[in-house]
Amino acid sequence: MPESWKLTKALRDRIYRYATVKQTGVSLRQMVQFGSRPSQGSLFHASHFAVHELPIRLSHRVKDLETLPNGLAREPSIQLVRDWYAQSFEELTALPEPRIKDPEMARLLSGEKQQEEQISGHKKSLEEPVNRPYIFSDDGVVINRRSHSSSKDNGNGEVLIENLNSTHMHVGLLRPRRSYYISTPKDIVYPPEVQNYNKDVTKTLTKIKRRHDATVTTIARGVQSWKRKKNFTYVDNSVNQFLDRFYLSRIGIRMLIGQTIALNQQAMGNMYSDDYVGIICLRTNVMEVAQDAIDAARFACEEHYDMIEAPPVQLYCPEDLEFMYVPGHLVHMLFETLKNSLRATIELQQRLHPGKAIEDLEFPPVKIIVAEGLEDITIKVSDEGGGIPRSAIPLVWTYFYTSANQKIEEYDPSFTSGSFKPPFMGLGVGLPHSRLYARYFSGDLKLISMEGYGTDVYLHLNRLSSSSEPLQ
Template sequence: MGTGWELTSALKSKIFQYAAHNQTPVSLRQMVQFGPSPSPGSIFLASKFIVEELPIRLAKKVKDLEYAPQGLNESPSTIKVKNWYAQSFQELTELPKPKIDEKLASMLFKNGVHRYEADESGELHHSTNYEDNPAINNVFSDDGMVLRQTHQHGYGHGHSHSHSHSHIQSSPAIPAKENSPTFGMTYFNPCPMNIIWPREVYAYNKLVCDALTKIKLRHDATVATMAQGVQEWKERNKAGSIINSQIQTFLDRFYMSRIGIRMLIGQHIALNMSQSSPTKQRINSFLNGTQGNNQTSNSRLNYVGVICTDCNVAEIAEDAIQTASYICEEYYGLFEAPEIQLVAPHHAINFMYVPGHLIHMLFETLKNSLRATIEFHTPLLKQKMIEENPGMKYDDIDLNDLKFPPIKVIISEGSQDITIKISDEGGGIARREVPLIWTYLYTTVHETPKLEPEFNQTSFKAPMAGFGYGLPISRLYAQYFGGDLKLISMEGYGTDVYLHLNRLSSSSEPLP
């Protein structure tokens, strides 16, 4: 992949220029405003936004990897990941810009003042007239929850005029975000539904969607390749299982911003597909992690891209239970995995969320519980059988004859959070080791699975265990939309994992 490609110094300096810009956060609420079948005009404007916003985020990733701490930036796998981001940056910044003539502008901005102005060639650019832009003139972001940083006159500095006068002189009358290409732009803009859009709108939407699809595929193996990079670093530095805190902080930031990039790309591809046919929508829901069979029963109308506006928590938990049980049976050669009991209220709990994220978090947690249950109880149960049947040999006892204690998945609903508790009797974790489970590459498996040189996640079977990435990354997924993942353990008995999901859906992206 990309063998003939190289990061030239000209491209690197362009990337570093972009990395200095501020990112523009996109809230969940903005992402769902498109509705189940978005207007091609809205997608056209969103495509313009994405083509400006994503290069800023990709550039920040390249810069972060270039300066990764403790020599992590020298690992061959880290360099490989950095080059993937640089290549994606190059492809997006080299896409031809769409031409917006006056006729198209009047269609795009039928219901409001448009913020585009023409240059000499007649091409329309994003206007820098901020007077009428509520996204900037309001100190709150679009969902009324997140305070914006602003450096306007009289705001934030008013109380200390005397000694910050020079600072005010040099700062512009508008927020510092001015220099960012996406400053003042929003991902969603309402556009008329019932008009016939010109061909170039569809052509540009397709061009951007195809570019994003290619980029998404390129970065599929990022998590595992980065894991490999950390593994290389550990071997070079003879580091034990405990990972340096600077690297830990770096990886947390790295993966959190990756979730944001993937979310934007996945959402945009899904919206593009849903502007066409329902069949495409179904394929797209499958590609984005909602593999469940329950999609046929409840209509696709409650999906906006990858976000489900009416996400049924129990149904998704059922999906995750089936998948984790199947992987466990394959791995241990069992006819039936230990029982997983779902305890949910009688009424359905529905809220707005990304099913792909929720399935991922539940699957990873359940996989841990299944493995702990089997590995903790196998010797105990075999011993018990030998005591009851003295003629038996330890090695002759089949795993399928053992009766493991069940794992419980309990769903509860509060006014602000939906909490899912996963309780196992897998022997728990020693208290001093609990902090380690949140560090990357901490695993109780002695042999970390090696990646093939041509590793590609699409053909990659999820291992039962081994990378030590399940919990830390699941926690980032939970925190991405304002939730959390906590773990309480009783050594010698078992572990409870609490997954808190924010039901207010008002959180904006946690941009570093």
């Protein structure tokens, strides 16, 4: 972050006005309606939605960070994250509204016309009607996506896409479109203003996404530092609730940013894939993703313990099991879960055989079993790492409870986003954060432990994917 940047009173006041506005959720189903080859018009709608929705979400988090109790809001790491969010808010709200010179095109892109018609001598194909209802194959619900927008001529032959919402006029906000996805024709030539707007939004979102890469780790440093100063053993319930809300919101923000960037980059580079719509894989192969997570977790384990070969991991999964999901989310959840199981397995054997070299120890395998149901795909990760005492089970779902004897780095004023590598263990955010990833798309993560033997973690993934985001 540039040293000259600072959160001014005027910007803070504007952020707090935005924080009074309700957030708009986006479902996984809606995100994949673009298809593998979206039109520039549909991407325009997605970019415009993101530019107007993200500042609302960011504003809620800035307000939360500034109202943390008991001095936590004054921690340097917490203030650093707040400034990242505030600066991203400022950059998004500074983006100029797109101006479309062609009135017919402007009406289409404002969402005002959502029926089949001729545009600039081109008729829409029957395969891509603008106002086509979308029938969810999993539950038969018909969703008719419309945007009741308005367009205004600025007197110079240009039309400003404005979308003013009278209920939010007191805060001076532009209303985001009702839907992230709006169907537009693919067989017409869109004006350069459309493509230029999509490119500008992609460039801005890419910079913002990179800025926030280290948010989870930086928040962890701030809370850990605050805990030590206050001599707290555990984080109280109000802070845990804040962290749940904050991290869940971050998942949604990054999902919206990542999807918008990926859709635009695929279109600009013509990097189309029938399997992917943005970052969502329509046919996520569970076995392949699980194997990627196994390889990554075992490598991280070998690096941390300076060992030649990590404990074995046995995978039991149908080779052809596929469903619509975000592979990056699944890898994250499995990686964090496997990391815990591998660490518990190694450290139990070290306690049972003191003085024995780590390379001479024999480790029982960690087992991953995948089952397919009508509603869920369930993944069980089982280890023989000694288990967790029953009294400690509730604590594993609280933030910054960890059995690892490792401290994270103190706040460093020279620290910048992306320059800090999270430790293999000791943050105390892995399990609760992974559970949020599961719950983001209506799944869940549960743990059952047998003290003296091992632990089973059950990851339930919702395969229906019709629910909207859990916004708070």
